[in-house]
Every structure is written in structure tokens, then in C-alpha cells.
Amino acid sequence: MPTLTRKDIARRVADQLSVKVQDADNIVDTVLSSIRELLMTADPEIRLEVRDFGVFEVKLTKAKPRARNPKTGDKVYVPPRRKTHFKPSKLLKSFLTQPLSSQAEARLLERDLVAGKSTLVNDTMEDVLA
The missing domain is CATH 1.20.5 (Single alpha-helices involved in coiled-coils or other helix-helix interfaces)
Incomplete structure (x- = not known):
């Protein structure tokens, strides 16, 4: 499976907008940084919807007072935390399920x-x- 990077996205944006790759890289970096910063400001939850692409969410998990350490078998307390979740749009999901x-x-x-x-x-x- 090929791995695509931020640079690959920048090259594609540069081709589509007919701009320099460096300018496209700045645009892509700004967009991704903005998404990251918005998700990091979740207090405690946030939902970021990008139409025809999907929804990024930061969700709060519940505390797990009766969790168990699988190595030792000891009971441990796992505090509540935040987790990220991505749900693809209907358009993206229908394309990928064909x-x-x-x-x-x-x-x-x-x-x-x-x-x-x-x-x-x-x-x-x-x-x-x-």
C-alpha cells in the first residue's frame, strides 16, 4: 500500500491551482495546522465538519474504575480522556464501498x-x- 504524505497533497494542490509547490505547501500546512489546533482546543469535545469529506470529532471517554492490567492482572483505574474520531461523508463512504x-x-x-x-x-x- 503506498503511503502519501503532506508533500503529495501539496503537489496535487499546486497542479490544480497552477501555483508553485512551495505556495501550495504553505496552503496545505496552514489548513492542516488549523484543523489540528481546532481539535486541540476541544474542551472537552468538539465536532469539525468538512462537507463531502467527513467529520473530525474529539470525544470524551468515560473513566474505567475496574480496568485490569493484562500482564499482572492487577485492577487499575483508567481516568477519563479524550479521543479522536473520523467519520467519512456519505459521498466518500459510498465511493469506497463500491x-x-x-x-x-x-x-x-x-x-x-x-x-x-x-x-x-x-x-x-x-x-x-x-
């Missing part, structure tokens, strides 16, 4: 075969892709 195209399936299968992760026994890549 079946893969046959080309995308073939690429995934080929990648798994090359990596030795195939669950198929005694099949060559040519047999599988045929």
Missing part, C-alpha cells in the same frame, strides 16, 4: 502474488489473470 473494478482487482492480486501472499495453491500469475 466493488473494485476488474483492473484494480487484478493489480491487487498481482501485488499479493509478487509478495508471496496468494492464498491460491499451485496457480501461476498467468493462470490467475487469464
